[in-house]
Amino acid sequence: MKLKVKDILERFAGGEISLEGAVREMNLLSYREVGDMAKLDPCRIDRIGIPEAVLAEGKTPSDLVEIALSFLAASKEVLITRVSPEQLEALREAPLPEGSDLVWEGRARAVVISEDSIKKFSGGKVGVLTAGTADVPVAEEARVTAELMGCDTISEYDVGVAGIHRLFPSLEKMMDRDALVVAAGREGTLPAVVAGLVEAPVVGLPVSTGYGAGGRGEAALLSMLQSCSVMVVVNIDAGFVAGAFAAKIANRAAQWRNIQ
Incomplete structure (x- = not known):
């Protein structure tokens, strides 16, 4: 991955690609590994305008917490869907970064964890x-x-x-x-x-x-x-x-x- 990043930067420095093109290619390379169980894509929202959501189904509570914390560290906000009561309890007990806010959307069975309490509106x-x-x-x-x-x-x-x-x-x-x-x-x-x-x-x-x-x-x-x-x-x-x-x-x- 480092070689590919260097290649992109060299092509940008040489005027072969634009700044926008370099950013686009860098986003395609970016992901975050969580042990041997997950490869998160926190730059997806920058690349295509849609965030990656964490599907809680099929994950143990401890694995889900580890994935959520890693995602939060990379993107400052994480959406977790189809959360069970046991998983919700584990998330609520997780060592979240100071200032983080966990919101339980009960009817949706979803959790949103954010380090930024100020909502950003797109106008949509x-x-x-x-x-x-x-x-x-x-x-x-x-x-x-x-x-x-x-x-x-x-x-x-x-x-x-x-x-x-x-x-x-x-x-x-x-x-x-x-x-x-x-x-x-x-x-x-x-x-x-x-x-x-x-x-x-x-x-x-x-x-x-x-x-x-x-x-x-x-x-x-x-x-x-x-x-x-x-x-x-x-x-x-x-x-x-x-x-x-x-x-x-x-x-x-x-x-x-x-x-x-």
């Missing part, structure tokens, strides 16, 4: 809707992710098509949003309805709720993929991906507004 605006209350945990993961990426978020829950009159007052509050995340289980209709009514890009988020045939989010996913409304669809229960994609759209929109 994201809205989050759910068809039912069973979809809220996954939608909350999307909301937490979008906020971590600097977006202003608003959420409206339980506005599904079984009582579609509930949707319209909620949509009125979303008219200034740059992007919307719409979560739904069962037959997954709501994202297609919303995408047919609003100008903002819609990210369909299928949720693993439902009964019998087509349960576990499969019917919702296929319904969204077959939508005649124009939208993008993420995988089942992929709240982080949905929130990050919507935030990336919103942040680009905010950059464009700042140019005007």
Whole structure:
């Protein structure tokens, strides 16, 4: 890695690549090893505008703490998703750097640890809707992710098509949003309805709720993929991906507004 860094710096010094090009190539090389169990990518947000999240599932509490502390040292902020009660207890007992703040987002089952208590806002605006209350945990993961990426978020829950009159007052509050995340289980209709009514890009988020045939989010996913409304669809229960994609759209929109 050191040889590659030297090569990049020599090419920059020789005028072969621009400063921006050198930074881009350096970011591609940067990662942080945690023993033999993880290779963290703290520069991902600088490279592509989306932070790496730590998925807690499958990790022992002690391993998760070690990974979180290493990530925090490299980036000053870490998002940990799908956190179990045992893992949460271990994180709360961990020797965090002085001044660090641990926030438990209960409905999202997510932890955000930050060394900087001052939130940085990008100007991006994201809205989050759910068809039912069973979809809220996954939608909350999307909301937490979008906020971590600097977006202003608003959420409206339980506005599904079984009582579609509930949707319209909620949509009125979303008219200034740059992007919307719409979560739904069962037959997954709501994202297609919303995408047919609003100008903002819609990210369909299928949720693993439902009964019998087509349960576990499969019917919702296929319904969204077959939508005649124009939208993008993420995988089942992929709240982080949905929130990050919507935030990336919103942040680009905010950059464009700042140019005007």
